Amino acid sequence: MSLGIGVIGAGIMGADHAATIARKVAGAELVAIFDPDTARAGETGRATGARRVLDSAEAVIANPQVDALIVASPDHTHLGLVLQCLSAGKPILCEKPLAPTAAECLQVVEAEIATGRRMVQVGFMRRFDPSYLAMKQAIAAPSMGQPRFFHSTHRNASAPSWFTSDMVISNSAVHDIDIARWLLECEITQAKVFAPAQGGALRDPQFLVLRGGDGVVVTVEVFINAGYGYDIRGEVACENGAVTLSPPDLVHVRHAGTEAFGFAADWRPRFAAAYHGQLQGWVNAITSRSSCGASAWDGYVATAVAEACLRSLESGAEVDIALKERPQFYDPSTAA
Ligand SMILES: NC(=O)c1ccc[n+]([C@@H]2O[C@H](COP(=O)([O-])OP(=O)(O)OC[C@H]3O[C@@H](n4cnc5c(N)ncnc54)[C@H](O)[C@@H]3O)[C@@H](O)[C@H]2O)c1
Numbered sequence: 461m462s463l464g465i466g467v468i469g470a471g472i473m474g475a476d477h478a479a480t481i482a483r484k485v486a487g488a489e490l491v492a493i494f495d496p497d498t499a500r501a502g503e504t505g506r507a508t509g510a511r512r513v514l515d516s517a518e519a520v521i522a523n524p525q526v527d528a529l530i531v532a533s534p535d536h537t538h539l540g541l542v543l544q545c546l547s548a549g550k551p552i553l554c555e556k557p558l559a560p561t562a563a564e565c566l567q568v569v570e571a572e573i574a575t576g577r578r579m580v581q582v583g584f585m586r587r588f589d590p591s592y593l594a595m596k597q598a599i600a601a602p603s604m605g606q607p608r609f610f611h612s613t614h615r616n617a618s619a620p621s622w623f624t625s626d627m628v629i630s631n632s633a634v635h636d637i638d639i640a641r642w643l644l645e646c647e648i649t650q651a652k653v654f655a656p657a658q659g660g661a662l663r664d665p666q667f668l669v670l671r672g673g674d675g676v677v678v679t680v681e682v683f684i685n686a687g688y689g690y691d692i693r694g695e696v697a698c699e700n701g702a703v704t705l706s707p708p709d710l711v712h713v714r715h716a717g718t719e720a721f722g723f724a725a726d727w728r729p730r731f732a733a734a735y736h737g738q739l740q741g742w743v744n745a746i747t748s749r750s751s752c753g754a755s756a757w758d759g760y761v762a763t764a765v766a767e768a769c770l771r772s773l774e775s776g777a778e779v780d781i782a783l784k785e786r787p788q789f790y791d792p793s794t795a796a
Pocket of ligand 1: 472473494495496517532555557583584585631
């Protein structure tokens with residue numbers, strides 16, 4: 461029997477997830493969609509063959525044929541929607557960030573623990589990307605020694621007009637923060653941000669220097685108006701070797717005295733395999749009553765580190781990060 465999926469928010473990510481569920485994910489069926497922009501909801505419904513386009517998030521959550529929900533609405537709406545899904549006893553894949561503040565993320569953590577089982581996965585899809593998975597495997601080889609540095613480059617072609625200096629961190633760099641924790645298996649203890657002076661304009665690019673508990677250093681360049689395309693790079697330097705993500709292209713063309721390869725316009729083509737792997741892993745985990753991917757706790761930590769970065773952006777100082785103690789409920793041995 462297929463798992464019935466409801467999608468809340470049918471914008472860029474909601475439409476992409478709906479299409480992936482409808483066309484590529486085994487064991488799941490797209491049952492219902494809601495978006496307050498009814499034209500967008502209808503268009504996604506038609507394009508994906510969803511059974512229903514409903515007129516509220518509440519109607520999607522309450523629909524008896526909806527077993528699990530994808531929350532792909534704007535960041536500030538995540539908390540309320542995820543809490544409603546938890547009250548209804550339905551598992552959720554919530555787009556990142558879990559919520560814009562660490563305090564809100566902790567509300568989700570507490571509500572999830574109260575249900576007694578893992579119900580929330582956060583959409584940190586890089587954990588399912590074949591290149592990051594290969595990088596994690598390569599640095600785990602005992603002969604590589606301990607990781608010392610992780611350099612992460614995160615460039616977008618252009619930012620939407622409503623994007624703020626804070627969102628460069630809370631909405632974009634959270635991906636780099638999460639993948640650093642996942643790759644290096646350590647917590648970040650200090651954060652310092654370098655950015656152009658305010659001057660009324662978007663502070664872009666921003667450069668984050670994050671220090672890990674065991675001496676590892678993470679640098680993150682986030683440049684969201686980089687102009688030329690969507691470009692994600694990464695390198696982990698270990699005691700005895702280094703591992704670099706390969707460029708995400710199938711061919712390099714050498715012609716007329718140059719060598720060239722293409723960049724995606726945005727994240728969807730670059731991370732298509734990751735989004736698919738994330739959704740298939742989520743569906744499989746719900747069906748087998750297990751969990752995978754980034755937990756609500758991971759969502760809290762990523763936002764807590766982002767908050768420290770925001771304080772550093774404002775003050776210019778290095779900021780210490782004091783995380784809550786991880787509840788046993790989120791013991792990593794229970795997650796993939
Ligand atoms: N994982 C990733 O790689 C990735 C990439 C981009 C965006 N995101 C995240 O996905 C989420 C959606 O981003 P997007 O780029 O699709 O934005 P978008 O603006 O394209 O889509 C958001 C949609 O949500 C709808 N919406 C607004 N309020 C709503 C509400 N209360 N309930 C339901 N729907 C509502 C809007 O009408 C819009 O259609 C954000 O949280 C964003 O941070 C994740």
